[in-house]
Amino acid sequence: MELEAIPGVGAKTAAALRELDDPVATVESGDVAAIARAPGVNEARAARIARGAIRRRHGDDGRVLATDRAREVYREAIDLLRERTVTDYAAKRLETFYPSGSASRIEEAQSFAAAATEQEPDPAVREALAGVEPLTDPPTVRVRDRCLATADAETLARAESAVPELSVETVEEARDVSELARSYATVIVLDEAFAGLDVEGDVHVRPDALETPAETVPERLLAFFAANRERLEAAAAVHEAADLSPAADLDRLRDALARLDDDGTVVGDAELDRLTAAVDDLDAAVSTAESVADDRLREAIRERDVTIEGTDFLSLVEQGARVDSLLDRELADEYDEAIERAREHLADALRLEPGEAELADRVFGGDPSFPVEHEESAVSRLRTELSAARDRRAARLKSELASDLGDLREPVETLVRDALELDVELAIARFARDFDCVMPEVVGPEGTAAGDAKGFRIEGGRSPLLDVDFADVEPIDYAVSGATLLSGVNSGGKTSTLDLVALVVVLAQMGMPVPAESATVERFEEVHYYAKSQGTLDAGAFEATLRDFGDLVEGADGRLVLVDELESITEPGASAKIIAGILEALDEQDATAVFVSHLAREIRDAADFEVAVDGIEAAGLVDGELRVNRSPKKGHLARSTPELIVEKLADDRGGDFYGDLLEKF
Incomplete structure (x- = not known):
């Protein structure tokens, strides 16, 4: 895979990524911490690169979130997940999950999330995770008691690049090496031609020295472990608290770390x-x-x-x-x-x-x-x-300790990565438990295998986006296939129902669990969510809005359209006709749409097809407060708040005036 082929990766970023040991494998792994070790790439940028690589791997070129409000719902969903992380890594890693139109990507994400929900959040694990961070590469350690020596210019350049920690000296003959031995505690000669050299001092002829950096410059490995001591100890504690099988021998790791000071020197000898x-x-x-x-x-x-x-x-x-x-x-x-x-x-x-x-x-x-x-x-x-x-x-002790730590280098990478990934899983698990979530069924545009209609079906859905305690949120059952009007009283929950639908669909297509007892969601190519307009639009803004909907209904197949009180953009009579026309176009495209409106009767009368109308029905007024059945009733035009008030007055006070008014509804 060409790095430049990843969405959002240009030549400069690709050059930075190539500094990684295995850039292609690292990027495709989705390991945000590993990607962020490229020069100039922070974790936020790394998350975007990982997301781009995922898109490319699944051929996922579409953008499901088509409007500002849809993107807001996604951010709110991500925030709910991020709030349950401990590490910065997990917070960034969760951003690699996005609403996808690719079946393979959704299945991949669902597999991860389903396994995550099996995790049991434990306060001891959460406490241990507080000390875990991605491993860091320490600055280059300059070693002054040792040098490399060579007579070859090409070898010299290669040595300076491969081992920047050591000075690289030019030698022509044995006398040059002897002089170096008087200035350095150890001299490592890289040329085979000097084999058998007999000079005073600690001189070694090692043509393979550049291929064995742990022996040549053990300080590099020791500096890495010294700089990451706390991260490694925290990751080890996470594995023990969570009863995970560690990639590294923890006793051996701790023993080696105990022999290492914070500055990379050996202690205890x-x-x-x-x-x-x-x-x-x-x-x-x-x-x-x-x-x-x-x-x-x-x-x-x-x-x-x-x-x-x-x-x-x-x-x-x-x-x-x-x-x-x-x-x-x-x-x-x-x-x-x-x-x-x-x-x-x-x-x-x-x-x-x-x-x-x-x-x-x-x-x-x-x-x-x-x-x-x-x-x-x-x-x-x-x-x-x-x-x-x-x-x-x-030097001998460093070499011995580096030898002990050498084969732990890759395992500790895995040790820390597994601890960080556990934080991602536990965040999903906590999210699922906090909001009584279930893994949804995501079906293709053709519907389910049982032949169910397209669209969405939510049973026992409760929105965590409401400004009330989640325990106090009333569950909602709602299912829609095709173009539908949603009617209901003011403050009856129409907007919160749209929010719930949007949240469930977004989470489902992210591969995440959803806050419901059960849910089936069509795999939508795009989600268009239009929030309630703030007042009547002027002529220019009104025209721009109509153009947006004109573009929307062109090829609207595979889209979910959620619209909240579009009638507020202009006069009620004109609004009803416009909404009816939009619904007709969406119906012809076989799209799924929910339009919240107080003009359901007028829109239905203006439409050229039989518009489905659902209603959030109010049982009545009790002590001036609405009593509402929050689940929309299928095929029902809900009564408005004014009608309920007139009905209450007719019952309470009687008289022809209130009775005549009631008959007009």
Whole structure:
């Protein structure tokens, strides 16, 4: 699949996606987090790319949501689902579900949603999910104690691209490698021609080094695990709380993470700690050792009387001797003991091994002096040896830990992805439970296998879009096939019925459960929902509205049309004729339509076909409030609110006036 063929993916975005390890497979997987790891692609953009890839895979080129109000209903549906997520990932991932006209896409989404509704939302899982985020790629770690070396220009360019963490040096002969070994703790030579090289230092000839990055630069893998420690630990906790089978060995993962510090260094190794402390404390230990020697000499001088014969004194002075030399003649043994104490203190303070202690002995042992002075060159040599030992030890431990973590790299990707996907599933499960949902039957334009009519059928539907507690919403039964008028009293629930129908259809074609006891929905190619107009339109706006409906009825087959009180756009008499004409055109196209109107009688009279009229019937007025049967009654022209009020007055007060008025309805 060409990335540019995905709807909404241009050349620039495609170039960014190609930075992923397997861009085509990643995009087709719908994994929003993985797609968002492409440079410059955020999760919202990743969700749109995933949705475009889904459309292309199913040949789903249509746009079901054809009007602003239809799109609003979709956003409201998505918001209800998103409110039940814990992670940002799940909120974005839910946006890859959209109302589709493709049977294969709806079946795919329904399969996912049906499995999701089987999940049991658990507060412990929800709490664990709070710490889960998509894995992140940390910034490139610069490693300065190791380098790559090559004599080939092409290999050099490839190495700089493949391993940006290390310096890549040019070498021509063994002497060049030897010089590098004096500057770096480890030198990795990439050319086979240097095999058998014998130079001093930690030098390895590894032509395969670029193909084995975990061995060459283990810091890369360790930085990844260090940066994602909390995400991995949270994902592990989710799997345990939800009793899921993890893709990675959790005990092994936790053991490896315990050996890794937040900056990607290895912790818990006593020898590395010793060498690190020795390098860090060297200068302080040398200074303290000098003080130890000085204190011993002072003590010796205080304990003895030092006498020098006059001729000896004259001779020493004539030779230019310093006082230190004079003391050395009288306190030679004490000076040697003081130097030995300094050496012992240095070795003990730094916890030096025997070989290291031999180097430390050279720090003190030059010409006698007071105060005692160290040999700076010997300190430098000791520091170099300790640093090199430390770096080699750290490199070996990093390699060992990277080896342990290497085969966990892909499993932890799956571990986190499964935790994030679980949040998506649990959001759907909570949505289904909160609103007493059921998986609907979505049928083709030909109807069901049993030969049921097209359109929609909803039993026990309750809308979560109403501004009341869901528990207080009255259930509605409603089914429509063909063009239908919906009549009823003011505030009787006509608009909320349209909202429910739109929501059920949108959710059904998203592949989601719907808030009803049962539902069957035709797979509509388009959903046109026109909300109630705010007042009469001027001539220009009225003309534009008629043009919209003119376009609508052209080829309206496979469409659902929901219209709320279109008569408000102009004078009632003209409105009835216009609505009748639109219904005639929709009927000829065999479309499914519900028009809410207070002019049902006038529209029916003006139409050239037998218009179906349903009614939301009011039982009457009780204490000034309507008592309404919210489910539309088929084939029934509902009484209006004015008629109910006149009827109540006729019953309460009697008289010819109210009786005559009632007869006019």
